[in-house]
Amino acid sequence: MEGRPLKQALARAQSRAKRRALLLVVPLLLFIVVTFVAPIGQMLLRSVHNDAFARNMPNVGAWFAENDGAPTEDAFAALVADLRLARENRTAGEVGTRINYELGGTRSLFTSGARGADDLEPPFATSLVEDDAKWADPQLWQVMRTASSAYTASFYLAALDLTRDGDGNIVRVPEGRAVYLALFAKTFALSALITAICLLLGYPVAHLLATLPLAKSNLLMILVLLPFWTSLLVRTTSWMVLLQEQGVINNTLVATGITDTRLPMIYNQTGTVIAMVHILLPFMILPLYSVMRPIRPHYVRAARSLGATSWTAFRRVYLPQTVPGIGAGALLVFILAVGYYITPALVGGASGQLISNLIAYHMQDSLNWSMAAALAAILLAAVLLLYWLYDRLIGIDNMKLG
Amino acid sequence: MALPIYATPLERIWYYAYRVICALIFLFLIAPILIVIPLSFNAEPYFTFTQKMLSLDPMGYSLRWYDTLLTFGMQAPDVPRDASWWRDAWTNARWVGVAKNSVIVGVFSTIIATVLGTLSALGLSRPEMPFRRTIMAILISPMIVPIIITATGLFFFYSSIQIREWGVPYLGVVLAHATLGIPFVIITVTATLVGFDHSLTRAAASLGANPRTVFRKVILPLILPGMISGALFAFVTSFDEVVVVMFIAGPDEQTIPRQMWNGIRESISPAILAVATILVVISVLLLAAVELLRRRSERLRGL
Structure with a gap:
């Protein structure tokens, strides 16, 4: 050394x-x-890779690779060869499902096409179309062309309510079939509403907790922390019990004569908002509290002694000091709300569903996994952007629990 | 924030109105949790207070839903309640079974999360740690990423490696829950290390303690409260997690939240309220434990 x-x-x-x-x-x-x-x-x-068509339809895929434009007799011959292959390997359903994602009502076209493919005689361009006129649809050929490559952006297009027309141009889907953009917008709007309500309810409580003597505020803090520690399913269940048609709140309202008709407060958007505000409120109060606690009361007192009214003193002296807490709480609540799944699924009914619920639907019911992945990717991008913002503004290491 | 003597009448009114508003918000926070407790003792299969319950008639209350929890799924629920009845309940009752599964999954995922989380929190709070911010962001991300995305990703991943065929029951769920619990452990343990005085370890070392002794006698007592409350957070996260379980667990791998979810979705019965009451009692106990630990930690660190 x-x-x-x-x-x-x-x-x-x-x-x-x-x-x-x-x-x-x-x-x-x-x-x-x-x-x-x-x-x-x-x-x-x-979300960008789906080879159900490319893997099972090699001949027509090869034709697409070599030729542009409208299908020729060769293309139809390749398609019939592939349909025969699909019948042999029992993959017609898989192929049809893949095309069906982008062009509704085509799954049965492929399954029945594969069933009848052995009996077809050349020229296939006429015999196949005679069998079912849909085979001549230029849009179908366009979809098959895109699907013949395993990598595709079409699920992202679909997730943004876009599609390709017969010429391969990107266009908006017809009004009635556009669901995703509206749902994204609704998810963000509801999350913003929930964040705003949380701030409105959380601010006074956090302020009270921050100004009371420590012994008292620790006691009241239990009322904030207990919901935080209680099972989410329990809290959702309680809201179901409270908000039902025959539930406690409706019974009280009717018994006291405030309303005659029972209010529909659950299995709709209202139910989702109420339950989610309750669940996310602690995430607003805790960061607000940790910013408000160290604020010394002298500043507000000085402002008052200099002649400010209590409102002015609050608005110009106290409020600006709590902005970091507002930012931290609002971002955290918004991030958590955007991706919420359980509560909307249980109390949301038809109108209170968020984007997460649609992802779950595509995973479990429609089994369009690529679509689920594309929606998840967009949601994830939004959440990560907000997370990055949170880290830049507040810093993850400043996150506190209780 | 006592009312100053120079307050105007309007300010006096606002002072009391403000307290009332806060009380109402506290009521909003706590009432939904407490309301399930009396309702779980309802003698009737309703989700509202019956006339008898309101008049505090003992006939309006019963333990029948708690009884259902024990007997549902038993082979012979109607025989006299002797030792063999209890054995039957312990092995066959549906809710007892799912509770056991939940505890097993919770304990193992908590152990993994606590050990790995504490180690990395120790590394992260060393001043010379490189890429601190990025690594921290990655490690906390399981808390931020929407659960449905995590569940979807794990569903594909675990089915591609066929984890259920490995012969270890609940392995996928345990690993997933450990991942979800890790951010809580990191946050709580890091919080106890904020302002950690590194001269303490240097002093110990200069007095002849080897690194293991330094860790055991100096560092561990300081971080232990954070570790335990992080572990409790991780346990609760696992104990309450339903989405990942639905996506990746086998059909026979039931936990309390999954059973509750099914119960809520199909036909909600007051038995769910009995489960909810038990869970509320558990969370009160956990909260008390964490509060005690937090105070102990603050005392230890001289805050």
Whole structure:
């Protein structure tokens, strides 16, 4: 060790300390990458990759690769060859489902086409179309052309209510079939509404907690923390019990004669908003409280003594000091609300569903997994953007729990 | 914030109105949780207070829904309640079974989350940690990413590696719940290390303690409260998690939230309220534990 310059020894010690710190984090980082980051990445890949058509229809795929424009007799011959292949391998349903995602009502076209493919005689361009006129539809050929490549952007187009017409141009889908953009808009609007209500309810409570003596405020804090610790399903169940047609609130309203008709407060948007505000309110109060607690009362008193009314003193002196708390709470509540699933699924009915519920629908019921992945990717992008903003403005290490 | 003597009448009114508003908001927060407790003792299968309950008639109250929790799924629920009846309840009753599963999944995922989370929190709070911000952002992200996206990703991942065929029951669910619990452990343990005085460890080392002793005698007592409350958070996260379980668990792998979810979706019966009451009692206990730990931690760190 003798004779080594101090600078070098320091650098070495420092890099050793760095390595040791990193070594503590590496196991968890690996764990999270394997059990969380990689699965989500793999899922996102699904939103641009679907080879159900490309894998099972090689001949027509080869024709698409070599030719542009309208289908010729060769193209129909390749299609019939593929349909025969699909019948042999029992993959017609899979192929039809893939095309059906983009052009409704075509799944049965493929299954019945595959059934009858063996009996067809050339020229196929006429015999296939005679069998079912839909085979001549230019839009169908356009969809097959896109699907013949395993990588596709069409699920993202669909998630934004866009589609390709017969000539391959990107156009809006007809009014009646556009669902996704409206749902995204509704999800963001409802989340903003929930955030606003949370702020409106959370601000006075946080202020009260921050100004009371510590012993009292700790006691009242329990009322905020208990909901935070209580099972989400329990809280959702309670709201179902309270808001039902025959529930406690409606019974009270009718018994006291405030209304004659029972209000529909659940299985709609109202139910979703009420229950979600209740669930997310602690996430607003806690960051607000942690910003308000250290604010010293002297400033407001000084403002008052200089002649400000209590409203002016609040607006010009107190409120600006709580802006970091408002930002932290509002961003956190908004991020959590945008991706909410359980509560809308249970109390949302038809009108209170959010984008997460549609992802679940595509995962579990319609089984259009690529579509689910594309919607998830868009939602994830929005959430990560907000998360990045949160980190920039507030810093993740300032997140506190209780 | 006592009312100053120079307050105008309007300010006096506002002072009391403000307290009333706050009281109402507290009521909004707490009433929905407390309301299920009396309703779970309803003698009738309704979700509202019956006339008998309102007049505090003992006939209006009963333990029948708690009884249902025990007997539902039993082979012979109607025989006299002796040792063999209880054995039957322990092995066959549906809700007892799912409770056992929930506890097993919760304990194992909590252990993984706490060990890995504490280690990395120790690394992250060292001043020389490189890429601190990025790594922290990645490790906290399971808390932020919408649960449906996590569940979807894990569904594809675990079915592609066929984790259910590995012969370890609940392995997928345990790993997923550990991932979801880790952010809580990191946040709570990091919070106890804020303002950690590194001269303490140096002092210990200079007095001849080896690194293991330093950790055991100096660092561990300081972070222990944070570790335990992080572990409790992780346990509650797992204990309450339903979406991932629905997506990746096998059809026979039932937990309390999954059973509740099915109960709520199909035909909600007051038995759900009995479960809810038990869960509320558990969360009150956990909250009390975490509060005690937080105070202990603040005392230890001299805050």
